[in-house]
Amino acid sequence: MTTTAIFGAGVMGETLVSGLIRSGRTPGDLVVTGRSPDKVNALAERHGVRVMANADAADVADTLVLCVKPQDMAALLEEIHDHVAPGDAVVSLAAGITTEYLESRLPEGTSVIRVMPNTPALVDQGMAGISPGRHCTDDHLAEAEALLSSCGKVVRLPEKHLDAVTAISGSGPAYIFYVVEAMIEAGVVLGLPRATATELVVQTLYGAATMLKETKEHPTVLREQVSSPGGTTVAALRQLDDHKVRAAFVTAIEAAAARSKELASGQV
Ligand SMILES: NC(=O)C1=CN([C@@H]2O[C@H](COP(=O)(O)OP(=O)(O)OC[C@H]3O[C@@H](n4cnc5c(N)ncnc54)[C@H](OP(=O)(O)O)[C@@H]3O)[C@@H](O)[C@H]2O)C=CC1
Numbered sequence: 001m002t003t004t005a006i007f008g009a010g011v012m013g014e015t016l017v018s019g020l021i022r023s024g025r026t027p028g029d030l031v032v033t034g035r036s037p038d039k040v041n042a043l044a045e046r047h048g049v050r051v052m053a054n055a056d057a058a059d060v061a062d063t064l065v066l067c068v069k070p071q072d073m074a075a076l077l078e079e080i081h082d083h084v085a086p087g088d089a090v091v092s093l094a095a096g097i098t099t100e101y102l103e104s105r106l107p108e109g110t111s112v113i114r115v116m117p118n119t120p121a122l123v124d125q126g127m128a129g130i131s132p133g134r135h136c137t138d139d140h141l142a143e144a145e146a147l148l149s150s151c152g153k154v155v156r157l158p159e160k161h162l163d164a165v166t167a168i169s170g171s172g173p174a175y176i177f178y179v180v181e182a183m184i185e186a187g188v189v190l191g192l193p194r195a196t197a198t199e200l201v202v203q204t205l206y207g208a209a210t211m212l213k214e215t216k217e218h219p220t221v222l223r224e225q226v227s228s229p230g231g232t233t234v235a236a237l238r239q240l241d242d243h244k245v246r247a248a249f250v251t252a253i254e255a256a257a258a259r260s261k262e263l264a265s266g267q268v
């Protein structure tokens with residue numbers, strides 16, 4: 001069995017470790033590294049995986065998964081550069097960091113894969129986009145796909161689309177949680193106990209998401225089924241249109257994609 005090293009014991013690092021273990025990977029084949037010893041040791045204890053320094057982890061692993069913030073990527077690549085062997089696959093989860101950026105900071109010919117996952121991977125409902133670098137082999141791409149499939153869906157697509165993937169599904173859960181927060185707040189304004197408002201909103205979200213997935217109907221059709229002529233829903237939707245909520249979503253998602261593009265240039 002190959003050894004996989006996860007560099008960065010944060011939200012995505014732990015999400016991936018837990019997903020790999022749930023999907024049957026032996027904890028002993030997984031290595032984690034971190035900057036804050038307390039954090040990485042706690043993660044390792046929770047999942048029964050090994051902790052190593054970055055250079056040692058790069059030495060033992062054949063699949064190196066980089067889960068640090070884009071702003072920390074250059075320093076990490078410098079640290080592992082001399083420990084990446086021919087035949088290793090380097091998988092980056094960092095927003096904005098291009099395969100070109102990775103290839104230019106790793107030994108010539110290194111097989112790299114850029115991935116954009118999202119946090120629902122924590123409950124095996126992740127959505128990830130993946131793109132191969134110039135030297136990536138079919139086997140390495142399939143391996144990266146399998147890695148991410150352990151906790152959700154994966155789509156392969158050209159790298160030119162990864163900033164859009166970042167803006168839609170990478171950041172997407174935050175937009176949904178934001179809407180959920182607003183709906184709960186509205187329930188409280190209308191006099192519902194907060195716990196009841198939360199239960200109503202969460203189940204409504206889950207039900208609507210399940211309908212979208214299972215019926216495969218267009219969202220417009222599903223929305224129209226809820227919207228009785230002269231009824232309550234159209235009264236609410238008219239307010240959303242008046243407040244340009246749809247346009248705000250498009251502008252917001254464009255801003256996320258633009259920010260993703262900036263991150264590779266090292267702009268903090
Ligand atoms: N969170 C999300 O929803 C998503 C995040 N991503 C991407 O995943 C990456 C990680 O994000 P996230 O997990 O949220 O971030 P976190 O800050 O939670 O985790 C990053 C971890 O990396 C550690 N770290 C920093 N530098 C090093 C280093 N040189 N060696 C080892 N560890 C280091 C940090 O240590 P310390 O604790 O000391 O800071 C931190 O624990 C980012 O690039 C982000 O763009 C992609 C999709 C979704």
Ligand SMILES: O=C(O)[C@@H]1CCC=N1
Pocket residue numbers: 095166170171
């Ligand atoms: O906000 C971010 O930069 C990261 C990338 C996608 C989700 N979180």
